[in-house]
Amino acid sequence: MPTEAQKTDIFQALADPTRRGVLHLLSKKDQSIAELSSHFDISRTAVVKHLNVLNEAGLVRSEKNGREKIYYLQPEPLKELKEWVSYYEQFWYNKLTKLKYSVENDTLNK
Amino acid sequence: MPTEAQKTDIFQALADPTRRGVLHLLSKKDQSIAELSSHFDISRTAVVKHLNVLNEAGLVRSEKNGREKIYYLQPEPLKELKEWVSYYEQFWYNKLTKLKYSVENDTLNK
DNA sequence: ATTATATGAAACCAAAAGGTGTTATGTCAA
DNA sequence: TTGACATAACACCTTTTGGTTTCATATAAT
Numbered sequence: 001m002p003t004e005a006q007k008t009d010i011f012q013a014l015a016d017p018t019r020r021g022v023l024h025l026l027s028k029k030d031q032s033i034a035e036l037s038s039h040f041d042i043s044r045t046a047v048v049k050h051l052n053v054l055n056e057a058g059l060v061r062s063e064k065n066g067r068e069k070i071y072y073l074q075p076e077p078l079k080e081l082k083e084w085v086s087y088y089e090q091f092w093y094n095k096l097t098k099l100k101y102s103v104e105n106d107t108l109n110k
Numbered sequence: 111m112p113t114e115a116q117k118t119d120i121f122q123a124l125a126d127p128t129r130r131g132v133l134h135l136l137s138k139k140d141q142s143i144a145e146l147s148s149h150f151d152i153s154r155t156a157v158v159k160h161l162n163v164l165n166e167a168g169l170v171r172s173e174k175n176g177r178e179k180i181y182y183l184q185p186e187p188l189k190e191l192k193e194w195v196s197y198y199e200q201f202w203y204n205k206l207t208k209l210k211y212s213v214e215n216d217t218l219n220k
Numbered sequence: 221a222t223t224a225t226a227t228g229a230a231a232c233c234a235a236a237a238g239g240t241g242t243t244a245t246g247t248c249a250a
Numbered sequence: 251t252t253g254a255c256a257t258a259a260c261a262c263c264t265t266t267t268g269g270t271t272t273c274a275t276a277t278a279a280t
Contacts, residue, residue, distance in 0.1 A: 011121075015125035017119070018268090034226060042268085043270065044226090068226065069226080069228095073201060075201040078198050078199075085191050089188075092189065126237085142256075143256075155239085156240080159239085176247065176248070177246065178256060
């Protein structure tokens with residue numbers, strides 16, 4: 001139950017390397033748009049667009065502080081990603097597990 | 111050490127829901143292009159394009175069987191995804207962990 | 221009050237993504 | 251060998267994506 005609806009698919013949000021870079025920066029420190037932008041070679045406007053995508057995916061939030069807007073990480077939606085990948089973990093080492101699993105659980109779709 | 115170079119970023123490969131659907135189908139059963147295509151509302155040609163993307167990301171492989179081309183899941187590259195997400199796991203429950211971590215390990219990038 | 225700073229918002233653009241349909245090639249089966 | 255089937259290879263199209271520049275607004279500091 002996320003506080004806000006996730007308008008953007010999390011997989012799509014993470015597809016862009018700049019956006020993943022933003023998440024990593026925010027994992028170190030909450031920071032303003034200007035500070036975030038200083039770490040990339042693209043314009044501030046472009047970074048803001050990425051922040052909007054991340055925000056719509058529920059991965060970041062922000063609050064105004066004077067004339068600054070401070071962004072912070074909101075990692076909870078990544079749980080979905082973890083669950084997704086954990087399904088595939090069973091196939092990593094031997095292929096026999098696949099058969100075993102599909103017999104035990106009969107999950108055809110999600 | 112993947113057998114083949116991954117020309118396509120795994121995050122990008124997973125961004126498309128159809129491609130994730132293909133992976134899920136292949137996790138159940140190795141299958142031909144025709145059989146895979148039957149599960150989607152898009153053309154076979156479109157499915158082939160998705161398969162090419164997945165192949166370039168190292169997530170699927172194929173082998174010819176007569177006039178058919180059988181695709182199978184290659185889940186190993188997903189380990190990278192798991193590692194990526196595991197970094198963020200530490201931030202899931204309380205925000206204090208963040209500080210703790212960044213003090214102990216001083217990993218600024220990657 | 222004025223100036224510098226931080227962000228917001230809009231218009232625009234090129235390239236990539238995701239889709240289509242058509243035609244060609246290789247293989248199986250009758 | 252002929253027809254059907256499975257895939258390959260193109261050419262083409264529309265929308266989305268990731269970027270730009272420019273202009274406007276709000277706040278801080280002198």
